[in-house]
Amino acid sequence: MSCQTPVVVALDFEQQNQALNLVSQLDPALCRLKVGKEMFTHFGPQFVQQLQQRNFDVFLDLKFHDIPNTVAKAVKAAADLGVWMVNVHASGGSKMMSAARESLVSYGTDKPHLIAVTVLTSMEQADLTELGITLTPAQQVLKLAALTQQAGLDGVVCSAQEATLLKQQCGKDFMLVTPGIRPASSSQDDQKRVMTPAQAVVAGVDYMVIGRPITKAAQPLDALHAIVREISNA
Numbered sequence: 001m002s003c004q005t006p007v008v009v010a011l012d013f014e015q016q017n018q019a020l021n022l023v024s025q026l027d028p029a030l031c032r033l034k035v036g037k038e039m040f041t042h043f044g045p046q047f048v049q050q051l052q053q054r055n056f057d058v059f060l061d062l063k064f065h066d067i068p069n070t071v072a073k074a075v076k077a078a079a080d081l082g083v084w085m086v087n088v089h090a091s092g093g094s095k096m097m098s099a100a101r102e103s104l105v106s107y108g109t110d111k112p113h114l115i116a117v118t119v120l121t122s123m124e125q126a127d128l129t130e131l132g133i134t135l136t137p138a139q140q141v142l143k144l145a146a147l148t149q150q151a152g153l154d155g156v157v158c159s160a161q162e163a164t165l166l167k168q169q170c171g172k173d174f175m176l177v178t179p180g181i182r183p184a185s186s187s188q189d190d191q192k193r194v195m196t197p198a199q200a201v202v203a204g205v206d207y208m209v210i211g212r213p214i215t216k217a218a219q220p221l222d223a224l225h226a227i228v229r230e231i232s233n234a
């Protein structure tokens with residue numbers, strides 16, 4: 001059965017067995033899984049394959065950002081690995097994003113979703129100012145999302161705080177994938193632009209990436225079930 005919820009659990013663990021312990025309690029109908037830089041650097045494509053063998057859709061969150069040729073080949077390698085979703089940084093520009101999209105043409109309908117990171121959810125106004133960006137986070141997200149859509153990608157990573165504006169600008173089919181999701185009782189950690197699962201549903205996000213509120217909970221499965229309940233009640 002394909003996944004019935006928008007939840008993507010971020011597997012950010014130092015040890016493979018910590019991640020697999022959690023995964024063995026999860027159901028692919030309840031959530032998808034995200035593998036990011038920490039676990040991919042430690043454990044590589046074999047780790048992704050182990051998750052796929054357990055029938056999970058995997059979002060490979062490596063946020064590629066390089067010259068167009070290199071990013072295109074990295075995205076193609078992700079497609080060969082059979083991941084459900086892969087991403088690049090929108091700030092790599094439209095040539096880079098177009099090259100990434102073109103590298104997937106030969107996969108037809110078997111291609112992974114290709115999305116681009118706009119402004120990291122850990123960033124706020126002061127972080128943009130430090131980089132010489134004078135726009136607000138929401139304005140910068142809208143600008144990078146427009147570039148992403150023009151390059152033919154499937155959607156963006158953004159904060160749920162920008163979801164309503166983005167759906168107005170880009171249309172309902174442009175996929176919004178939102179980290180920085182925090183149930184009301186959870187610590188914000190290093191995230192700055194956050195929303196609760198219920199607020200994110202109302203804002204219209206397509207997928208919610210959630211890590212520590214689940215993985216660091218005393219009872220991760222209970223935490224996941226509470227989030228899924230909050231989402232279905234919203």
Ligand SMILES: O=c1ccn([C@@H]2O[C@H](COP(=O)(O)O)[C@@H](O)[C@H]2O)c(=O)[nH]1
Pocket residue numbers: 010012036061117119120121122157158179180181189191209210211212213
């Ligand atoms: O803008 C972004 C892009 C990616 N992430 C990643 O999502 C998870 C969030 O984990 P939490 O523990 O729920 O904070 C993490 O793997 C990040 O690398 C992001 O947070 N923001």
